[in-house]
Amino acid sequence: MIYLDNAATSFYRPKTVAEAVAEAINTMGNCSRGTYETALTSARTVYETRDLLSGLFHGDGPEQVTFTANSTESLNIAIKGVLDPGDRVVTTALEHNSVLRPLYEMERQGVDLVVVGCTGEMDRGGRSEKERHKGALDYDALKAAITPGTKAVVCTHASNLTGNLVDIRRIGGWCREAGALFLVDASQTAGVFSIDMERDNIDILCFTGHKGLMGPQGTGGICVRKGIRVRPLLSGGSGIMTYSKTHPASMPTALEAGTLNAHGLAGLRAALLYIREQGDGTIRDRELALMRRFHDQVSAIPGVCIYGDFEQQERAAIVALNLGDEDSGEVSDYLAQEHGIYTRSGGHCAPLMHEALGTREQGAVRFSFSHFNTAEEVDLAAAALRAY
Known part of the structure; x- marks a missing residue:
């Protein structure tokens, strides 16, 4: 098996992850629900995880990190927790449905939604296929859309389809100038790329634990800047303030109801x-080297169409492509059945990005790399694609 679907979920993980989960199942009780040893062990583990995440993202402290099941839950909490009818919110065509569907829901409730597209979609000189296939965010249009009175800007740090990295530091600066909240979806970058909430002017950062962070599925979270209030999506048991009729308002409990997935x-x-042990940039550089190696080989295949801006020095380790008019699902199935190479085809929960690229019907075959992959695996995948 050659697993190249790491943008969906990490399959290869440090062996210590499975060991920690197994130990937790056998030793940990319910966090914040008791003062006996197994409950306290759980509470310490959860706190240490908050602290590590706050440090990784340069947040405002462990108490500002709340846990969820995944990015989808995080984004629903963040988006629905800050927007009200009549508010104006700006997003982009690069977004995953985890951003788009909650925003569409809020739009139906009276929120003014603005979606900024990509360059090359409708340029003045006509439609440029080369530019269109880059799927590059139109920064000029985005800057113009972030007007005073805009309540929030919601955007991904990297496209899960093209791998294009978004300049969140520049966008964060525009948000500060306009007085808008900045919500970032770090699903494709957390654990791989540097994210500094203070430097990048991020107010709310949403992430999942099972991709670049290489944790178990069912883990994720939100980092909230101090002073930003997010209405909770759920209310219920918290382990504190039992006799209050309302859910606790203090972080991190404010956005957490019920038993946490402490084992995860x-x-x-x-x-x-x-x-942390790998050091800054080590994982990123390894993944990008594998991605570049694959891109250089497959770009010479006759009839191949590769999507994304590969002039970017830093980008997520993703190569999305099509072979002529071949159905992306057929190509992906061939790779899996004939060569044991696992990729993802279809729409990738990124409908506006596929529309921007012109691949709504065909979809695309996505190869996404982990630093645990090898150069030999990359070469075999490229050879298999050539043999199709």
Whole structure:
């Protein structure tokens, strides 16, 4: 098996992750629900995981990190927790449905939604296929859209389809100038690329634990800047303030109701320690080297169409492509059945990005790399694609 679907979920993880989950299942009780040893062990593990994440993202402290099941839950909490009818919100065509569908829901409730597209879609000189296939965000249009009175800007840090990295530092500066909240979806970048909430002017950062952070599925979270209030999506048991009729308003409990996935968070903690041990940029550089190696080989295949801006020095380790008019699902199935190479085809939950690229009907075959992949695996995948 050659697993090249890491943008969907990390399959290869540090061995310490599984070990930590197994140990947690056998030793940990319910966090914040008791003062006996197994409950306290759980509470310490959860706190340490918050602290590691706050440090990784340069947040405002562990109390500003709340846990969820995944990015989808995080984004629903963040988007629905800051927007009200009549508010204006700006987003982009690069977004995953985890951003788009909550925003469409809020639009139906009276929120003014503005979606900024990509360059090359409708340029003045006519439609440029080369520019269109880059799927590059139109920064000029985005800057113009972030007007005073805009409540929030919601955008991804990297496209899950093209791998294009978004300049969140520049966008964060525009948000500060306009007085808009800046919400970032770090699903494709957390754990791989540097994210500094203070430097990048990020107010709310949403992430999942099972992709670049290499933790278990069912883990994710939100980092909230101090002074920003997010209405909770859920209310219920919290372990504190039992006799209050309302859910606690203090962070992190404000956005957490019910029992946390402490066993999964123990695995996430182990993954975070592994990432810290690797050092800044090591994982990113390894992934990008593998991605470039693959891109250089497949770009010479007759009839291949590769999507994304590969002039970017830094980008997510993703190569999305099509072979002529071949159905992306057929190509992906061939790779899996004939060569044991696992990729993802279709729409990738990114409908506006596919519309921008002109691949709504065909979809695309996405290859996404982990630093645990090898150069030999990359070469075999390129050879298999050539043999189709």
